[in-house]
Amino acid sequence: MGSWARGATVAVTGASSGIGRAVACRLATAGATVLAVARRGDELSALAAEFADAGGGLVVPVVADVTDPATPRRLSAVLEQHSGRLDGLVNCAGLARFASIDSADLEDLDRMLAVNVRAPAALIQVLLPALRAADGSVVTVTSIGGVVAMPDRALYGASKAAANSLTRSLAHELAPGVRVNAVVPGAVDTPMYADLGLDEKDTAALREGLLRTTPMGRFGQPDDVAGYVCTLLDPHVSGWVTGALVTIDGGRSA
Numbered sequence: 001m002g003s004w005a006r007g008a009t010v011a012v013t014g015a016s017s018g019i020g021r022a023v024a025c026r027l028a029t030a031g032a033t034v035l036a037v038a039r040r041g042d043e044l045s046a047l048a049a050e051f052a053d054a055g056g057g058l059v060v061p062v063v064a065d066v067t068d069p070a071t072p073r074r075l076s077a078v079l080e081q082h083s084g085r086l087d088g089l090v091n092c093a094g095l096a097r098f099a100s101i102d103s104a105d106l107e108d109l110d111r112m113l114a115v116n117v118r119a120p121a122a123l124i125q126v127l128l129p130a131l132r133a134a135d136g137s138v139v140t141v142t143s144i145g146g147v148v149a150m151p152d153r154a155l156y157g158a159s160k161a162a163a164n165s166l167t168r169s170l171a172h173e174l175a176p177g178v179r180v181n182a183v184v185p186g187a188v189d190t191p192m193y194a195d196l197g198l199d200e201k202d203t204a205a206l207r208e209g210l211l212r213t214t215p216m217g218r219f220g221q222p223d224d225v226a227g228y229v230c231t232l233l234d235p236h237v238s239g240w241v242t243g244a245l246v247t248i249d250g251g252r253s254a
């Protein structure tokens with residue numbers, strides 16, 4: 001990663017696991033202060049400990065539910081204890097519930113919208129002055145489920161399509177000061193697959209189908225996505241990139 005990260009401050013939601021954890025690790029390794037947000041404090045503390053004596057960046061655990069209306073202000077207060085400026089906001093916390101429309105619980109749609117759409121919007125709204133002060137940028141982790149048809153997971157796809165739309169519109173609204181982009185992953189091997197609301201047999205069938213339809217012949221790894229998140233954050237490389245939805249899916253949607 002370029003030199004921009006040394007001394008930068010970046011908030012990463014969903015930093016306790018999977019893609020968000022990989023993003024936090026990359027940023028801290030490059031010398032950034034990472035405000036790491038998730039509900040599982042033990043996972044965040046373990047991550048912070050990895051960087052405590054490394055002499056580079058810092059991971060600051062912020063144990064919070066992103067759907068809690070108090071979370072954006074809390075994060076803002078933590079930011080004030082550090083630099084007060086925010087070079088990047090990575091919205092990686094996500095909720096996925098997969099079900100066909102005839103069996104779906106519509107309350108799951110509300111829950112997915114709360115985590116995947118409302119929380120990023122609320123965080124951007126409250127943290128905007130700090131992002132503007134730094135000419136910072138936002139990267140939201142959406143999904144190809146928000147771009148192409150996803151039978152049997154239409155509601156998840158709808159929430160991610162909304163996150164893609166938020167990205168494009170805010171890119172226009174906040175230019176030229178704050179860049180707003182999204183990475184759009186295909187199937188990435190993370191603990192998310194253990195928590196989709198499917199039984200073991202259906203989860204195995206889903207994974208087999210995803211593998212079969214991914215031309216690169218493997219699941220992505222969290223770091224396959226994290227590298228692009230960091231590239232989009234980097235103003236030296238991506239200073240003229242805003243409103244981009246960067247597909248990282250092993251060719252699945254091509």
Ligand SMILES: NC(=O)c1ccc[n+]([C@@H]2O[C@H](COP(=O)([O-])OP(=O)(O)OC[C@H]3O[C@@H](n4cnc5c(N)ncnc54)[C@H](OP(=O)(O)O)[C@@H]3O)[C@@H](O)[C@H]2O)c1
Nearest residue numbers: 014016017018019038039040065066093094187188190192
């Ligand atoms: N894996 C894939 O195939 C795939 C594909 C496309 C897009 N994505 C997207 O990638 C993002 C990261 O998912 P992942 O695959 O890395 O899954 P993961 O390993 O299960 O990570 C999900 C993260 O979201 C956090 N989170 C969930 N609800 C939260 C809440 N209410 N408040 C705070 N944090 C919350 C979790 O932390 P706590 O449980 O500690 O709160 C965890 O850190 C998600 O937005 C997901 O939709 C994943």
